Amino acid sequence: MINNPKVTHEIHATPPGDLAIWVFIFAELLAFGVFFVAYAFARANNVELFNESQQHLNRTSGAINTLVLITSSYFMVRAVAAIKQGLSKPCALWIASAIGLGFVFLAIKIAEFQATFAAGISLSTNTFYMFYLSLTLFHFMHVILGMVILAAIMLKALRGGYSAENHIGVETGASYWHMVDLLWIILFPLVYVIR
Template sequence: MTGEPPVTTPKAAYPPGDLAIWFFIFAELTAFFALFVSYAVSYRGHYDLFATMQQTLDPEWGAVNTVLLLVGSWAVARGVVAAESLPQQKAARPVGAWLLVATLCGVGFLVSKGMEYAAKYRAGIDLDTNLFYTFYYSLTAFHAMHVLLGVVILTIVTAKAARGAYHMGATVGIETAASYWHMVDLVWLILFPLLYLIRLPA
């Protein structure tokens, strides 16, 4: 025995990031849950309309958006791992690069969603077409607003990462951004099949 105290590794903060973001995430998930329930109730009340209109959506658009958000979440997670494992002098480039990939995925999602909306408008389909499309535009636009906010947040943390702000022992900011982005991803993973793929029971 050397008499030296054992080396301990500090436990990671849980939940990750700023606690305030988790109150915000909980509030937003509650709002989305209420909208999902309202959609499901309306679907059952107008089954023929919703089942028919659902078939007019193009799942390929939804699949592209899903891939973009999943890749973005993966990139954010890699950025967090890089920040947690690298000292300040080595963290700026890899952390910034991963966050830039995630930011571009978010921008790609918004562009893709805008193109999908444009195609619907050219076909004469808008918010007032029928109840199904009222839900479609309301739900997807509400989610797109959260993606836009996520892109703004990721842009800020990417700029900070390039200056070496996130590294071993200094990860709260990037963990906060990652937590929010994963929430945006999670909501879409529910929203995509709910709108595009799943036919609810009558």
């Protein structure tokens, strides 16, 4: 079913979803990319400080959150597959599950932030924490934005606003959500693990 030739052709012709979201995704990746490069530069000048501070991060919650986001991303793949067969209800359900996992991510992250702030750590503590907090908070806000976008699409899907022929909206939201996932997949090893 998924290998419907028409669908395959469409995927190869242009990136999935609205082209405008790709301009946005490109901009976002660029902003994060520059931040990642800046992180690498700052770390190169401060290896010891970065390694020492990194010890205090909660790698377990970071790892769980990686799984949560990847699973959530997979749910969006299923949502797109469902709508391509014209199944609005299952599509909405898959999106709802993806959003649900988004909440799980946020909850775990909030717990992590709470512990960090309780330890008296702020953006001005040191360069490592500046990056850690900036990058994760910045990403955190992207998760929220992604969930808002997904919620809007879910509601439209529930109202039967998409169909097998017209599902660009779902693909657009999925593309954005995959970007949020992708950013975390880079961010987690970079900030939490690599030393």
